[in-house]
Amino acid sequence: MSLNPVRPWRNIDRRPSRRIMVGNVPVGGGAPISVQTMTNTLTTDVAGTLGQVLAAAEAGADIVRVSTPDEESTRALREIVRGSPVPIVADIHFHYRRAIEAAEAGAACLRINPGNIGSPERVREVVKAARDHGCSMRIGVNAGSLERHLLEQYGEPCPEAMVQSGLDHIKLLQDLDFHEFKISVKASDVFLAAAAYQALAEVTDAPLHLGITEAGGLMTGTVKSAVGLGFLLWMGIGDTIRVSLSADPVEEVRVGYEILKSLGLRHRGVQIISCPSCARQGFDVIKTVEVLEKRLAHIKTPMSLSIIGCVVNGPGEALMTDVGFTGGGAGHGMVYLAGKQSHRMDNDRMVDHIVEQVEAKAAELEAARAAQAQAAE
Numbered sequence: 213m214s215l216n217p218v219r220p221w222r223n224i225d226r227r228p229s230r231r232i233m234v235g236n237v238p239v240g241g242g243a244p245i246s247v248q249t250m251t252n253t254l255t256t257d258v259a260g261t262l263g264q265v266l267a268a269a270e271a272g273a274d275i276v277r278v279s280t281p282d283e284e285s286t287r288a289l290r291e292i293v294r295g296s297p298v299p300i301v302a303d304i305h306f307h308y309r310r311a312i313e314a315a316e317a318g319a320a321c322l323r324i325n326p327g328n329i330g331s332p333e334r335v336r337e338v339v340k341a342a343r344d345h346g347c348s349m350r351i352g353v354n355a356g357s358l359e360r361h362l363l364e365q366y367g368e369p370c371p372e373a374m375v376q377s378g379l380d381h382i383k384l385l386q387d388l389d390f391h392e393f394k395i396s397v398k399a400s401d402v403f404l405a406a407a408a409y410q411a412l413a414e415v416t417d418a419p420l421h422l423g424i425t426e427a428g429g430l431m432t433g434t435v436k437s438a439v440g441l442g443f444l445l446w447m448g449i450g451d452t453i454r455v456s457l458s459a460d461p462v463e464e465v466r467v468g469y470e471i472l473k474s475l476g477l478r479h480r481g482v483q484i485i486s487c488p489s490c491a492r493q494g495f496d497v498i499k500t501v502e503v504l505e506k507r508l509a510h511i512k513t514p515m516s517l518s519i520i521g522c523v524v525n526g527p528g529e530a531l532m533t534d535v536g537f538t539g540g541g542a543g544h545g546m547v548y549l550a551g552k553q554s555h556r557m558d559n560d561r562m563v564d565h566i567v568e569q570v571e572a573k574a575a576e577l578e579a580a581r582a583a584q585a586q587a588a589e
């Protein structure tokens with residue numbers, strides 16, 4: 213629960229769920245909502261895959277998933293796990309041997325539907341491998357690949373059929389006394405995914421992995437994911453998220469973080485508050501923000517920056533941000549620090565100056581955090 217006694221309308225009461233571990237990352241049970249992505253290189257290309265894993269981790273990914281469709285991939289997985297700074301999830305479809313190999317190779321989690329891998333004996337073997345190697349699992353129900361008997365029973369992919377599919381897979385694990393799993397019920401349709409997750413949230417305490425699958429390209433997929441995941445997260449539903457985009461995995465991580473940041477559920481890096489700009493603007497707001505987003509991408513410390521074209525909204529926004537710049541003068545604007553008017557700055561030097569101010573503020577916040585941590589020891 214994120215309690216905000218001053219602004220209760222910002223509170224999100226998170227659905228209680230039990231906690232599992234994906235490697236060293238807790239999922240559920242009130243843990244911070246983790247951000248995931250998936251590599252799109254061939255897993256057998258260890259260097260290429262590790263390159264994507266590192267880039268995603270640098271952008272803030274807490275967990276990264278890789279496909280392991282064949283034995284060569286599970287062999288490569290060992291090296292990928294060794295070189296990765298974040299837990300690796302192995303994506304398995306149907307082949308139970310791949311699951312066992314992935315667990316042995318050090319995967320932190322197996323994305324697998326136990327009902328799809330054949331005999332009860334195979335399920336038992338996979339669960340044993342997961343248990344022996346400290347692996348959790350993710351049951352991944354997808355509206356596009358529901359079991360035939362459920363489609364016949366329900367007529368089409370619908371929330372009830374998706375939840376039933378999830379419960380059937382859950383039962384197979386629970387019957388073996390295995391509870392280290394999370395579950396997803398993804399669909400490319402926002403209504404279907406949202407209804408399925410809401411219904412699922414009522415019938416299990418397992419942590420939920422949220423996603424709008426096959427959401428589309430960077431722009432359309434971002435909007436769709438923000439609507440679907442944003443709605444569910446606002447309802448308090450969801451313990452880990454993956455934004456699925458036909459785009460670089462780093463973009464998925466960025467979008468995931470932005471969704472969480474906009475709901476106050478995670479904080480990372482500089483949150484830029486900027487106006488759309490209009491004829492009143494005292495400088496080129498759009499270009500400035502574009503440049504600043506790039507130049508401040510390396511800052512991981514959570515903080516806020518307002519870049520506002522004129523005094524109509526500038527001073528008000530600056531009151532609530534760590535660093536602010538408001539245009540309005542002839543060729544210059546006003547810099548605000550910690551919500552207070554500080555000094556004038558020429559427009560043509562303001563980008564470098566703001567980067568310096570933000571870096572200084574980040575260093576100050578980090579030093580304060582380190583001192584606090586030391587005092588608590």
Ligand code: SF4
Nearest residue numbers: 487489490493521522
């Ligand atoms: S803050 Fe000023 S420049 Fe920005 S949109 Fe509003 S009126 Fe226009």
